Amino acid sequence: MREEYILKMENITKVFPGVKALDQVHLRVKKQTVHAVMGENGAGKSTLMKILLGIYQADSGSVWFNGKVQNFKGVQDALNHSLAMIHQELSNVKQLTVAQNIFLGKEPTHRGTGLVDTKTMMKETKQLMASLNIEIDPSAKMEDLSVSMQQLCEIAKAISYHAVLIVMDEPTSAITSSEVKQLFKIIKNLIERGITIIYITHKMDEVFKICDEISVYCDGKYVGTKAAKDITSDQLIEMMVGRTLTQMFPKEQVEIGEPLLKVEGFSKKGVFENINFELKRGEILGVAGLIGSGRSEVMETIFGFSARPQEKSIFVARSYRLIRQKKPLKISWRC
Numbered sequence: 001m002r003e004e005y006i007l008k009m010e011n012i013t014k015v016f017p018g019v020k021a022l023d024q025v026h027l028r029v030k031k032q033t034v035h036a037v038m039g040e041n042g043a044g045k046s047t048l049m050k051i052l053l054g055i056y057q058a059d060s061g062s063v064w065f066n067g068k069v070q071n072f073k074g075v076q077d078a079l080n081h082s083l084a085m086i087h088q089e090l091s092n093v094k095q096l097t098v099a100q101n102i103f104l105g106k107e108p109t110h111r112g113t114g115l116v117d118t119k120t121m122m123k124e125t126k127q128l129m130a131s132l133n134i135e136i137d138p139s140a141k142m143e144d145l146s147v148s149m150q151q152l153c154e155i156a157k158a159i160s161y162h163a164v165l166i167v168m169d170e171p172t173s174a175i176t177s178s179e180v181k182q183l184f185k186i187i188k189n190l191i192e193r194g195i196t197i198i199y200i201t202h203k204m205d206e207v208f209k210i211c212d213e214i215s216v217y218c219d220g221k222y223v224g225t226k227a228a229k230d231i232t233s234d235q236l237i238e239m240m241v242g243r244t245l246t247q248m249f250p251k252e253q254v255e256i257g258e259p260l261l262k263v264e265g266f267s268k269k270g271v272f273e274n275i276n277f278e279l280k281r282g283e284i285l286g287v288a289g290l291i292g293s294g295r296s297e298v299m300e301t302i303f304g305f306s307a308r309p310q311e312k313s314i315f316v317a318r319s320y321r322l323i324r325q326k327k328p329l330k331i332s333w334r335c
Contacts, residue, residue, distance in 0.1 A: 003067050006031040006165055006196050007052075012061035014047055021047045024061070025222040027215055029165070034187060034197045036207045036228070039217035039240055045200055048217070049167055053078045053085055066164065084158035085167035090150050094143035099125040101142055102157045128156050132186060147291055148179035155186060159195075166190070167198040172206060174291035184210055204233045218242055257281030263302065271297050 007029040014022040022044045029035040037045050050056040052063060054072030063070050065083060072078045075085075092101045099121045100107075108117040108124070125138035134152050142150055151171060158166050168187075172180045187197055187210060199211055207214060208228055216223040216239040223239045259278050266275040272294035279285045289295040299305075 004030055005064075006066060007198075008062075008064040009048065009052065010062050010064075012048065012051060012063075013059050014051060014056060015059055021220050022051075022058075023220050025217060025220070026225075027222075028225065029196060029198060030213065031196055032191055032194055033212040034191065034199050034210050036211040036214040037198055037200045037217070038202070038207065038214055038236070039223075042219070043217040043240070044220040045217060046169075047220075049085065049169070049198075049200070052167070053083070079161045079163075082162050082164045083167075084161055084163040084165075086151065086154045086158060086169065086171060088170040088173055090147070090154060092142045092150055092153065095141065097139050097141055098136055098145075098153050099138040101153060102128070102138075102160050106160075125156075128160060132156055132159065132189060134186070146179075148175040148182070151175065151183070152186065155190075159190075163195065165196045165198065167200070169200045170202070171199070172201065172203065176290070180206070204236065207236070208233070216240055254282045256283055266298065266302070268297065268301055271301075 005028050007027065009025070009027040011024045011026070012022050013020070013024055025044065025048060027037070027048065037048070039045050047056065051058045052072075054074045054077055057071075063072075065081065070081065072081065072083070078084070093104065096104070099118075102125055103121050108120045109115060110117050122138045129136055129138065132152075132155070134156060136145070136149055136153065142153065145153070155166070171183060175183065187199075190197060199207075201207060211228045213225055213227055214231065214236065215225045216236070218240060219242075226236075226239075257280055259280050261279040263275055263277050267273045275298055277285065287295045287299065
């Protein structure tokens with residue numbers, strides 16, 4: 001009888017000093033499906049995946065992969081058994097080419113000399129990309145590609161290990177809506193080729209578009225698994241948080257006061273340019289953007305974490321101590 005599941009993790013428990021990260025949790029993933037793993041931050045998703053890949057060892061429980069009990073000793077061991085993970089923070093070497101990244105650590109070599117066979121590496125990368133309908137030049141430097149293109153290269157790299165199960169951790173966190181559509185096409189292509197996907201995300205709309213089943217975790221415990229077609233977004237949220245939410249983002253009535261932070265013409269050559277915003281007392285100001293947009297760099301520069309801006313800029317701040325004195329603190333970067 002053909003085994004229905006490619007992966008079964010049973011009664012997995014993991015304890016760190018003072019914290020039980022996972023408490024008798026389960027994960028069963030059917031072959032040739034997209035299986036979502038969901039839960040709030042701290043639910044135990046990352047710990048469970050690290051145990052699967054052998055980064056952590058479980059204190060108790062068992063892992064069945066491809067019909068065999070497995071206890072991987074690390075990421076390379078998992079890769080050797082056709083299990084790969086694409087992390088949210090991409091791990092490519094930006095100074096190398098696409099082909100060099102995909103074959104890193106397993107480069108084809110010339111017989112006798114042991115030197116890297118660049119021609120074969122380029123040829124095989126081109127064939128691999130074509131099989132996935134990915135249009136990327138194997139000789140392109142990774143640093144010259146967009147985040148979404150780098151992500152597709154990571155998928156190709158996983159396939160180069162003949163992976164039958166690929167874990168994707170927040171794969172759409174840093175790409176645009178059009179790039180998400182391309183990623184979904186690639187995922188459907190992988191499923192048609194017999195590959196299984198574990199899909200970790202916080203985005204509800206994606207789960208119902210691309211996933212077949214959903215496993216939910218809360219505070220290190222297994223809540224349950226549902227077919228995506230048999231559950232609503234409200235029911236899924238209730239499983240994740242453990243209660244019914246009548247309002248997703250309840251609005252608090254807060255008196256908005258005077259400006260506490262005012263940023264004007266804030267620039268740093270080659271990083272960000274002409275940034276302007278104002279933060280008032282009692283306000284929550286969101287700073288949004290894709291990875292590489294400069295949001296973190298702006299905040300780090302304002303608070304002195306990174307080097308001073310390279311162009312004439314100014315921002316005016318008021319510290320908590322000076323708020324009571326009604327005396328603004330003017331800070332100017334002048335270069």
